[in-house]
Amino acid sequence: MIRLEGVTKTYKGEVVALRDATAEIQRGEFVFLVGPSGSGKSTFLRLVNREELATAGTIMVAGKDVGTLSSWKVPYLRRSIGYVFQDYKLLPKKTVAENVAFALEVIGRPRPVIRRKVPAILDLVGLSRKSERFPEELSGGEQQRVSIARAFVNQPLILLADEPTGNLDQATSVGIMRLLDRINRSGTTVLMATHDRGIVDTMRRRVIELDRGVVVRDESRGVYE
Amino acid sequence: MVFRVWYFLRETLVSLWRNLSLTLAAILTVAISLSLVGSSLLIREGAERATAQFQEGVEFIVFMNADVLSEQDVAIRDVLDTSPAIAEYTYIDKAAAYQEFRELFSDKPELVESVTPDIMPPSYRIVPANPDADNVAELARQFGEQPGVKEVATATEAIRQIEDFSTRVSQALLFAAVVLVAVSAVLILNTVFTAIGARREEIEVMKLVGATNWFIRIPFMLEGTIHGIFGAAMAIPALFVVDNRVLAYFQESEAVPLFRGFAVPDGYVWNTSIWMLVIGAAIGMVGSAIAVTRYLDV
Numbered sequence: 001m002i003r004l005e006g007v008t009k010t011y012k013g014e015v016v017a018l019r020d021a022t023a024e025i026q027r028g029e030f031v032f033l034v035g036p037s038g039s040g041k042s043t044f045l046r047l048v049n050r051e052e053l054a055t056a057g058t059i060m061v062a063g064k065d066v067g068t069l070s071s072w073k074v075p076y077l078r079r080s081i082g083y084v085f086q087d088y089k090l091l092p093k094k095t096v097a098e099n100v101a102f103a104l105e106v107i108g109r110p111r112p113v114i115r116r117k118v119p120a121i122l123d124l125v126g127l128s129r130k131s132e133r134f135p136e137e138l139s140g141g142e143q144q145r146v147s148i149a150r151a152f153v154n155q156p157l158i159l160l161a162d163e164p165t166g167n168l169d170q171a172t173s174v175g176i177m178r179l180l181d182r183i184n185r186s187g188t189t190v191l192m193a194t195h196d197r198g199i200v201d202t203m204r205r206r207v208i209e210l211d212r213g214v215v216v217r218d219e220s221r222g223v224y225e
Numbered sequence: 226m227v228f229r230v231w232y233f234l235r236e237t238l239v240s241l242w243r244n245l246s247l248t249l250a251a252i253l254t255v256a257i258s259l260s261l262v263g264s265s266l267l268i269r270e271g272a273e274r275a276t277a278q279f280q281e282g283v284e285f286i287v288f289m290n291a292d293v294l295s296e297q298d299v300a301i302r303d304v305l306d307t308s309p310a311i312a313e314y315t316y317i318d319k320a321a322a323y324q325e326f327r328e329l330f331s332d333k334p335e336l337v338e339s340v341t342p343d344i345m346p347p348s349y350r351i352v353p354a355n356p357d358a359d360n361v362a363e364l365a366r367q368f369g370e371q372p373g374v375k376e377v378a379t380a381t382e383a384i385r386q387i388e389d390f391s392t393r394v395s396q397a398l399l400f401a402a403v404v405l406v407a408v409s410a411v412l413i414l415n416t417v418f419t420a421i422g423a424r425r426e427e428i429e430v431m432k433l434v435g436a437t438n439w440f441i442r443i444p445f446m447l448e449g450t451i452h453g454i455f456g457a458a459m460a461i462p463a464l465f466v467v468d469n470r471v472l473a474y475f476q477e478s479e480a481v482p483l484f485r486g487f488a489v490p491d492g493y494v495w496n497t498s499i500w501m502l503v504i505g506a507a508i509g510m511v512g513s514a515i516a517v518t519r520y521l522d523v
Contacts (some may be wrong), residue, residue: 106440
């Protein structure tokens with residue numbers, strides 16, 4: 001599903017964010033990307049989503065070489081990838097339901113589809129009763145659920161999550177992880193960057209560790225360190 | 226598809242409304258610059274029509290009184306037929322003059338109704354043997370002294386006046402117009418840029434979930450195009466004001482007899498209006514296209 005071969009990413013020709021990274025993630029896997037700040041976790045995710053292009057090496061996502069993908073095809077690649085952020089990136093002037101519907105609207109899905117899917121996904125993340133609230137009226141955990149609903153509503157093949165529990169307390173994080181686990185069990189490949197030791201150690205999933213841009217460890221059912 | 230159209234319209238209108246002061250500034254600038262473009266075109270067209278009678282070598286026209294006596298008319302014709310100074314001439318009788326008047330003012334039926342063939346002055350359009358300005362002036366003076374002659378219009382004087390006037394005015398207007406058109410395009414670019422800035426978060430999310438570039442661009446380009454079209458629409462009434470007040474002022478002017486022909490039919494004003502809408506839409510599209518390509522890429 002995701003394959004990196006000898007991928008190097010340098011910024012402005014000097015800062016090395018990722019150095020000769022190689023990894024392969026199969027369909028349906030749940031993978032933690034761990035390492036200290038600045039180790040290249042976010043770059044890894046941004047390369048998969050083609051928000052950035054690799055300086056060297058090949059990246060295959062869902063069977064496509066993202067390095068040679070023409071720019072007009074990028075949106076179609078992104079439709080098969082959901083993205084969840086530490087800071088949620090919800091639109092403050094839209095309600096919960098509108099935020100989720102927005103993701104379908106802007107890729108031109110017909111309205112009947114939107115009307116059917118939005119309540120279903122809000123039900124899945126447990127926010128049916130708050131669909132008319134605005135983001136600022138929700139707790140951090142609830143906002144992250146909206147963000148996950150938005151990322152997942154189009155049933156992507158891959159879900160990328162960049163520190164999704166970074167702003168949440170322990171109890172709330174557990175709830176978010178249950179949700180991501182459930183999404184993973186439905187067949188979606190989940191790649192999550194984190195430095196939440198507790199979560200990684202509890203879940204015991206595959207762990208890819210980065211240190212200063214280098215993949216230093218890749219073990220299935222791994223722990224944080 | 227219907228849904229998409231609705232989406233684009235909604236987003237465009239919301240954006241226009243959020244950005245109201247800049248939107249109004251952009252629309253007004255387009256309106257002013259296109260009014261100048263249109264006025265310049267009208268004045269040119271007016272001048273061309275006013276001088277249309279002086280084509281094919283005609284250097285001066287002798288207008289007879291409408292109630293000219295037939296012996297006075299015969300005397301003039303006699304001079305024209307025998308004088309070696311006259312190469313050829315055409316006689317425009319009352320009926321032909323009336324016909325010409327009707328054609329010239331075909332879009333002003335009230336004006337046409339106010340005249341009848343019998344009050345039209347018959348005239349002689351004269352091609353002199355020697356088109357030298359001094360010679361023409363001398364001939365005109367001589368004909369002007371003949372009994373039954375109402376007035377003599379010479380091409381050299383009248384055309385020079387009209388052409389000078391129209392060239393200078395329309396060039397000045399056109400120059401100002403070109404500058405203002407550029408200013409409006411830049412203003413639209415800035416307005417659209419501001420609109421993009423105001424929706425940066427939304428655009429980020431749109432890119433993230435896989436909206437195509439065109440889907441993101443279209444509302445902004447529509448916004449710019451609407452600035453252009455609304456501005457042009459506001460300039461259209463201004464054109465009719467120019468037609469009805471400014472051009473009409475010259476038509477009524479006693480100083481230069483030929484300015485009386487200084488009229489453009491409403492049809493021409495409407496054609497110019499359509500061109501202005503096209504130009505306005507083009508300005509808006511170009512301005513907003515620059516803004517979206519510069520600030521919206523993947």
